[in-house]
Amino acid sequence: MKPESSPSSPTVSPPSARRRGRWRMTTALAGVLSIGLASCDLAPNYHPQKFLYPEGWEGKGPMVNASPADGAVRSDWWTMFSDPVLNGLEQRMLTANPDLQAAAEAFTQARDVARETESRLYPQVTGAAHMSDNKGSIGRLYNNPARSSSLVYESNQAYSGAATWEPDFWDSIRNTTRMQKNLAQASAAEYAVARLGLEAELASDYIALRGLDAQNAVYDDSIRYFRAAVEITELRQAGSIGAGLDVSRAETQLYSAQAGKSNLIARRDVMEHAIAVLLNTAPASFHIAPVKDVKMHFGVVKIDAGLPSVLLERRPDIASSERQMAAAARAIGVSRAAFYPHITFSAQGGFEDGGFDLASISRAFWKIAVQAVEPAFTGGLRRAALQRSWSQYREMVDNYRSVVLSAFQDVEDGLTQTRQFKIAQDQQQKAVEAALRTQSMTMALYTGGLSNYLDALVAQQDALQARLSEVEVQTAQVQSSVRLVRALGGGWSTADLPGIKQIDPFGPLQYRDLRTPKSVSGIDSHISTLDNDLRGNQASVSGVKGLTGRP
Template sequence: MNTLISRIALGVCVLGLAACTVGPDFQRPAAALPDRWDAGQTPRSLSTAQSQIVDGALDPQWWNVFHDAELSSLIARAANANLDVKTASARLMQARAARRVSGADALPSVEGTASYQHARSSQNGLLDVAGLGGKHDFNVWQPGLDASWELDLWGRVRRETESADASVEASADLRRDVLLATLADTASNYLQLRGVQAQQQIVQQNLEIARHSLALTKIRFADGVATRLDMAEAAAQVSTIEAQLPLLDNQHARLVNALSFLMAAPPHTLNSELRAAAPIPALPPRVPAGLPSALAERRPDIRAAEARLHAATARIGVAVGDFYPRVTLSANLSLQAMHFDDLDQWSSHMFGVGPALSVPLFEGGRLKGQLALREAQQQEAAIAFQRTVLNAWHEVDNAMSDYDARQSQHDKLAEAVEQNRIALDNAQRQYVAGAADFLNVLTVQKDLLGTQQALAASSTEVAVSLVTLFKALGGGWQTTYPVS
């Protein structure tokens, strides 16, 4: 009875120890973020924006605010085909495989064995296992099972598993970060492409005006009203405008190739699809930015930094566990016979079972050094988390400021274009009436072309800055693609 009680007490103690986990428990760090996104921005700058940033839930599929079916199609294809995303997916698969390897340490290990040996003992040696005096050969048949299991008394193995789980989560978030960057790059390149097409149309329109002016000057020259200088200036204006077309064509080709690359396609794959010009998508009147408190959940880089901190904290527990004894239960069950036909007899079986204890006595400072290393790595991960959060805050604040400033610039450029149109119309009328020389017409036309191109570039920059804002806010990876 006393023996039974002692065994029960020993079992309770072992289970109690098994519940122990050495090392610090991970405490989720607080992300220092503002209460409102408009902190630090003046009411004047926010009020001048045509498309205002407001409170409200951020749409994960933020590209839908542009209402552009072509953009949505490109986004979907790039998300599923992009090679960077696939590379990140492969790394996630590696992390999951490493987790399975690490998790196996918490389970018993069972191996099947089988051996056969044809041998003869020495006649002059100390050991004659066959009892044949070393005069005859003999056979030994031995199939069996070996099992072992380390009792995780201090939670070292559990900390390894915890660290591996956190590493898997970090890999998953890094993949989300790559996906987010891919979606933003696709949208930015597409918007820039539409901006280049807008500039091409502007150049073509101004080229038609310049050619019309050249034709008019030729008529006036034939009538003796215009001079050769007027002819030369008009022709030079046509050539100057024509000179812009090759560079715009080159930009168009490079942007189409950039989009093709994002979709893992060869150059020129999207030429036919994107050849037709389309306007730059209009901006939404309101841009819901979500709550700052949700940024830590939306931004994949913040989530990955937190997961890396978790993994580093768990590895401290692994290092602490190495200071404690390890207890391993092992068992062996096998059959051994000199004749194969005797293996099925009970007398051929043998077994062994029992614990093994391993205690670190002297490691030359290795264990202390390993613990110090893990603690320093955890401190580095904590600092990296703080830096990631602070950088995210800066990116959001800068993106909001850029979006507002570029809209203000766009409004002023639109006003300048309108005034230049009026000036060109008046200059042409005065030239036809003989009240002004042709140089005045050329100057005003050049100004109009410059402001029109600046306005088209500004429209592109406003749209791209909105994409940058959505990227900074961490939207896009929550969608159902790509397929894992």
């Protein structure tokens, strides 16, 4: 390849002329750069949607009348139940849950996509070098065997560099970058949604498991009572003062209660398996010891629901939807920029020689080019893309409003349930007291021969069902507290979202420590040798087999 410019060429300008030419080119490039930095942002002015809503909650319950110091939801909200086993399980889940770790990696990938887009703002520089040694054939095309030898050797060596840069006159690249960073922020909020959901699921499952322990204690107590009733009916039958029908009825009640307990144990095992999976543990090596004396009084926790306007800042799903809406606004600017010329600057230079004399300036070549492309007619392509961008933005606005309404519904549901379940719990406790009195009196009357066993049997069934229902209502009441905490955001706020400048996973000149990015907003991408240990030996939780051993 012949050099495009050579000092030995008779058309080369004098040194002073060359310096003036370089000065003009430098000035022109500086002007273009300044214009690019002062480019035109074609995205519409974005402002989050404003809503009109009531100033309070309709479903007010006993859990909202607390001082902010006591009732404000914290990030470790599960500690308000004062259960050390639950605290340990939550910490273990946050460390090893695979779904949560996958959500962290999704955030990392969103950060990297934003970095890839932002890299287009910088000049793209490449280098190249090649060396070849070639032998020509005597039978090659257009060769005259009489005038050339049979062996023709040719060699070529060259090294060069090239740079291309697209001045972002219309903020197409910048808006695309901001759009990707907004989407990365949405991914961070989605991580918070996943974390809160897993925290609430684990707490709800654990509360349900303890509720099953409480029901199991009710069955144990009732089975002892029913077994004693069978013995009484058998004694009365042996003394010819009782009928065999009474024995059969007593045995039916006893065996039915035993079957109910067996079914309860199966349900508890399934719930335990679900907890094990949340903790990255194989169910076969996991066991939570049952509690004999279960009191479903985790405490009437005090939760400050705050104002509806504050909820918009405490729900990560609302934040995610809002960031997607902001990204859609930036996409409009990208579509608008497509109507303007696409300008690119490029430069290439190096040395090339048929031998090894590459250092000589006469062997140099260079090329500087400017390219501007403006489609003249596209049949409505760009207009359709712009209209689609506006439609996508309006879709995001509609989705945002839907998410806000769903959030209000979740809080109202939680407040209503905590209030009504507390009322139902008080009422069911009175029903249990009445059922136990009836059971005691009818059994005494039957033992004394003043009543038949059918009355005693009905009273026993009513007492058992009333006690089981009491535990179910107590469990539902505590679980409703978990749902209310989740509806209120679980202590999260928009201040926990990473800022735009924090999205970049590394700097433009960073070439080390690229395997995992620096942690941002507590979202950590990590690889641990313990992740693949499904035996559950990685943490210490008292009372849990697989974490400390069977108690």
